[in-house]
Amino acid sequence: MNDALDQWKREIERLSSGPVVIVPVETDAVRNVLNIPPVFAGRAVMVQLLSAEAFVSQLVRAHALNVNVDGPLGVFHFVILNRRRAADWEGMEDSLIAHEFGHIWLNVTGYRSLEAGTDARQACLATHASDVIQHILIREEAQRRGLDTMRFWLRVHTAALVNERTPAATTGRCEQWQAFAEWMDAMLGAPRWDLLDKYERSMTARYPALRALVTSTRDWLATIDLWDRSVYEHALHRLTSDMLTIR
Ligand SMILES: [Zn+2]
Numbered sequence: 001m002n003d004a005l006d007q008w009k010r011e012i013e014r015l016s017s018g019p020v021v022i023v024p025v026e027t028d029a030v031r032n033v034l035n036i037p038p039v040f041a042g043r044a045v046m047v048q049l050l051s052a053e054a055f056v057s058q059l060v061r062a063h064a065l066n067v068n069v070d071g072p073l074g075v076f077h078f079v080i081l082n083r084r085r086a087a088d089w090e091g092m093e094d095s096l097i098a099h100e101f102g103h104i105w106l107n108v109t110g111y112r113s114l115e116a117g118t119d120a121r122q123a124c125l126a127t128h129a130s131d132v133i134q135h136i137l138i139r140e141e142a143q144r145r146g147l148d149t150m151r152f153w154l155r156v157h158t159a160a161l162v163n164e165r166t167p168a169a170t171t172g173r174c175e176q177w178q179a180f181a182e183w184m185d186a187m188l189g190a191p192r193w194d195l196l197d198k199y200e201r202s203m204t205a206r207y208p209a210l211r212a213l214v215t216s217t218r219d220w221l222a223t224i225d226l227w228d229r230s231v232y233e234h235a236l237h238r239l240t241s242d243m244l245t246i247r
Contacts (some may be wrong), residue, residue, distance in 0.1 A: 002094050004146045008101050016059060016108045018075025020023045022097065027049070042076040045069050049078075054120070063088060063156075068107050077104045088156055095152035102138030102149060111137060111232055114240065119214040124174035128181040129240045132217070135181075137226055139189050148181050150189050157186065161202065176246050179207050183214050188221070213242060 009020045018043050026035040034050055049055055059065055063085050067078045079100040089096045113130035116123040142149045183203050190196060204211050226232050
């Protein structure tokens with residue numbers, strides 16, 4: 001972990017009463033088990049998290065997840081790395097971890113993500129609406145700290161475009177909300193990406209119904225200051241209702 005990242009970690013721990021714990025998880029598809037290191041702070045809490053099927057299926061599809069826990073066993077901020085996809089972030093671990101630290105830092109500084117709840121559809125909407133807004137602040141804050149959260153994003157999305165590994169568009173609402181959030185990341189976070197035009201053409205072809213909302217959301221976000229906490233809260237809720245118009 002580089003110095004800027006280490007400093008960010010210590011700062012989060014000073015602001016919060018719990019440690020930031022990075023947990024690599026190895027998925028063994030053959031035996032259908034998950035392996036985690038034998039000893040680390042909050043292991044019992046992590047075992048509980050990993051016993052929830054919904055959580056594991058989310059992890060399997062992700063490169064990394066962050067979870068903030070404040071329970072009977074204490075306060076923990078976990079960054080969980082999906083080792084099965086480690087080849088994707090080889091040499092860029094700092095970029096991936098900085099992104100997750102960003103989410104945790106926002107959480108402990110009063111820029112909370114929307115409550116996911118227990119309903120799967122609601123959780124999907126809350127996750128992706130929060131991501132659009134939080135990723136803007138994460139990119140800015142990481143940059144201030146000399147960290148680049150987009151390096152890893154660009155590698156993954158460039159590879160997908162170059163290899164034409166973009167999956168066929170699906171009409172499920174959760175997938176569309178996810179596509180919307182990813183498109184916003186590209187537009188706002190990678191304005192100088194040499195494949196941005198190609199990416200946008202591909203997204204427009206796959207998700208024509210999203211195009212108008214992506215553009216109007218970009219224009220609206222450019223006029224507000226998300227670092228103002230009341231503006232931040234309002235933006236989260238407005239974006240959630242806007243995203244509900246996606247069918
Ligand atoms: Zn994120």
